[in-house]
Amino acid sequence: MSIGSIPLRFKVELDTERCMNCGRCVENCSYGVFRKEDNRIDVNSRNCVACHRCIAFCPRDAISIYEKPTDYRSHPVWTREIREAVFNQAKTGKIIIAGMGNVLPYPMIFDRLVLDACQVTNPSIDPLREPMELRTYIGKKPAALSVKEYPNGDTDLLTKLAPNLKIETPIMIGHMSYGAISLNAQTALAKAVTKMGTFMGTGEGGLHESLYPYQSHIIVQVASGRFGVDINYLERGAAIEIKIGQGAKPGIGGHLPGEKVCADVSCTRMIPEGSDAISPAPHHDIYSIEDLKQLVHSLKEATEWKKPVFVKIAAVHNSAAIAAGIARSGADAVVIDGFRGGTGAAPRVFRDHVGIPVEAAVASTDAKLRSQGIRNEVSIIASGGIRESADIAKIICLGADAVYIGTSALVAMGCRVCGTCNRGTCAWGIATQKPELTKRLDPETNAVQVANLIHAWTEEIAELMGAAGINSIESLRGNRDRLRGYMLDEGLLKVLDVKSVGA
Amino acid sequence: MAAVHIDAKELHYTPLNQQVRKAICDGAKEIVIDNVLGQRFIADGLRGDGVTITVNGVPGGDLAMFMSGPTVIVHGNADHAPGNTMNQGKVIIHGSAGDATAHSMRGGRVYVRDSIGYRGGIHMKQYMEKRPILVVGGSARAFLGEYMAGGLLIVLGLNGQAPVAERGVGSGIHGGEIFVRGIVEDKYLGVGARQLPATAEQVAMIRPIIEDFAKTFGIDAEPLVSASYSRIAASSARPFGSKYTPE
Numbered sequence: 134m135s136i137g138s139i140p141l142r143f144k145v146e147l148d149t150e151r152c153m154n155c156g157r158c159v160e161n162c163s164y165g166v167f168r169k170e171d172n173r174i175d176v177n178s179r180n181c182v183a184c185h186r187c188i189a190f191c192p193r194d195a196i197s198i199y200e201k202p203t204d205y206r207s208h209p210v211w212t213r214e215i216r217e218a219v220f221n222q223a224k225t226g227k228i229i230i231a232g233m234g235n236v237l238p239y240p241m242i243f244d245r246l247v248l249d250a251c252q253v254t255n256p257s258i259d260p261l262r263e264p265m266e267l268r269t270y271i272g273k274k275p276a277a278l279s280v281k282e283y284p285n286g287d288t289d290l291l292t293k294l295a296p297n298l299k300i301e302t303p304i305m306i307g308h309m310s311y312g313a314i315s316l317n318a319q320t321a322l323a324k325a326v327t328k329m330g331t332f333m334g335t336g337e338g339g340l341h342e343s344l345y346p347y348q349s350h351i352i353v354q355v356a357s358g359r360f361g362v363d364i365n366y367l368e369r370g371a372a373i374e375i376k377i378g379q380g381a382k383p384g385i386g387g388h389l390p391g392e393k394v395c396a397d398v399s400c401t402r403m404i405p406e407g408s409d410a411i412s413p414a415p416h417h418d419i420y421s422i423e424d425l426k427q428l429v430h431s432l433k434e435a436t437e438w439k440k441p442v443f444v445k446i447a448a449v450h451n452s453a454a455i456a457a458g459i460a461r462s463g464a465d466a467v468v469i470d471g472f473r474g475g476t477g478a479a480p481r482v483f484r485d486h487v488g489i490p491v492e493a494a495v496a497s498t499d500a501k502l503r504s505q506g507i508r509n510e511v512s513i514i515a516s517g518g519i520r521e522s523a524d525i526a527k528i529i530c531l532g533a534d535a536v537y538i539g540t541s542a543l544v545a546m547g548c549r550v551c552g553t554c555n556r557g558t559c560a561w562g563i564a565t566q567k568p569e570l571t572k573r574l575d576p577e578t579n580a581v582q583v584a585n586l587i588h589a590w591t592e593e594i595a596e597l598m599g600a601a602g603i604n605s606i607e608s609l610r611g612n613r614d615r616l617r618g619y620m621l622d623e624g625l626l627k628v629l630d631v632k633s634v635g636a
Numbered sequence: 637m638a639a640v641h642i643d644a645k646e647l648h649y650t651p652l653n654q655q656v657r658k659a660i661c662d663g664a665k666e667i668v669i670d671n672v673l674g675q676r677f678i679a680d681g682l683r684g685d686g687v688t689i690t691v692n693g694v695p696g697g698d699l700a701m702f703m704s705g706p707t708v709i710v711h712g713n714a715d716h717a718p719g720n721t722m723n724q725g726k727v728i729i730h731g732s733a734g735d736a737t738a739h740s741m742r743g744g745r746v747y748v749r750d751s752i753g754y755r756g757g758i759h760m761k762q763y764m765e766k767r768p769i770l771v772v773g774g775s776a777r778a779f780l781g782e783y784m785a786g787g788l789l790i791v792l793g794l795n796g797q798a799p800v801a802e803r804g805v806g807s808g809i810h811g812g813e814i815f816v817r818g819i820v821e822d823k824y825l826g827v828g829a830r831q832l833p834a835t836a837e838q839v840a841m842i843r844p845i846i847e848d849f850a851k852t853f854g855i856d857a858e859p860l861v862s863a864s865y866s867r868i869a870a871s872s873a874r875p876f877g878s879k880y881t882p883e
Binding site: 218221222225227228229230231357358359362363364367388390391399400403404405408409411413417418427430431434435436437438480481552553555556 | 653657676680683697704723739755759762763766782783785786875877878880882
């Protein structure tokens, strides 16, 4: 092979002074880095993906991992990643596929937005003393209310209200399918959202029967492959989400390889074991905005108008106009998935180059819906690249009603963001279906960790709101005056409708 | 219980479906809907084993979508996607149907006496005992059985035309099978689809289905079952298996 080996991505060093040959690294590494040889442990750094499973379970801190131990000749254009992609494709002639989200160092808009706080002229609110309202309702709100008043002061509400989801915190967990992640991982998420009074999504993988006890906190997804979709599934969900696109790979479908379709995944998706699960790029019954309306209405009609229907799109150039179409389709919420959103597997070229940041997409969608007088018709759920509570407060200020988190919930279960979800050998038992790996993930303890994260972020949001003198999330929503842009250009400040710092 | 009659004249689909659901709840096994004119979603998500719904008129799109059990008989044409994501039951159309007929269908049968539009049987799938069947008496337009993952699709070409003479037949097919009376010109086959003459065993397998179809519409089955058929199926169960390389 004329290209030969590429340099090691990671170098694993074993401190032989500290190592006591216990072999836990050998047991824990699912990538084949460690091997027991007589009285020592042999290391093959080439297999390492830096998932840190070995480090986390080494009782003696004997393992160190170094990234990129070998330098290429540095070059600002021909980066290591660019060169290695060329090597790969020159050898294989294939599309490069990878896990997790966008890896290019685009500027982070969130990190160039700062939040406000009260000083002197209006007092901040102490969340320890005063009630803070973080409860949110997702769904259509009436444009006007009509009431009938009686002489004795009683009133009847005549307006028929559309079903809404009540969430106790503006944090939900986005759609990660059984297939992309393990059942233990999904179970942990389901337990966490049930405990926290919020919701999670099934993804396009059906709903495993062991999750039925949590179904009142689960949003079921209908995507282009229609896997696992039947009337029972639709009726079990607290809401139904039509997935049009995904931030990690806008414009293309999904593809669960046959080797991940084990007996249980096969049963939940309702496809034969070992067969590829291919979701086409478009829904083949939706070729227009009118067809989308038809699917929204068919789902509502099938479930007798009892459930909110969401539509999820990837954040792309014209998201705002598309969302305005969705708001008129009868949908109850639009989910906007930014270009930093994660995935089990996506073509590298899509993951890194297609789509726009969720901050800009949400701000322009909120503005567009308000300008057309239809902001009440849909809730806006922001997703893709939400990393911490400050991001949530900022995106709510930009007009979101709530967020979906994905990667951060997985990180709460041990994920180290190694980005090799597509290989199906996740050492943490998250992005794998191998029983010897999935059993590593205990749903009980991981549910506590995920719930802890949601709780901690909710507390932080309450503190941020209190500091800004706001005691209800309703007053934070779309409140751009509580944001200032720091080193953002004029064009982007205009899109976000945010003033510069100092202004 | 006597047949329940519903007059759909100027009736919106939601109250129409509510009346159908109520009739089934009350124990009706025969429901006749008259004056249907474009109402969508008839029998959408409907359950009811042994229930027969007769639709007199032209139903709108997504007839029997997500339906799980009943039989729907349409005396007229149907708009697009009858049998969309249908789970169980039967749809019989005495006429033609629009695009995406039997889209993502996962169980039961759809019989269309005349012709269907584009993307017929697209992404049909099967699992265990659930094996959807679409039979078309006339001909089909382009992208027939595209992305098909399971199930059985039969096109008979009884209208004197080729069963399908447009591109994209079975493109991306990775499960299930398409039978046509006669053959499809090779230039119309999609990527990943392979056509072979149907074997005697395969014809024997589809024979009872064709006989049932013929009986349903009062057609003489004999010339149909004795005709020659071609079978189009996946050239590989992993049409996209060799497309990707890990990062």
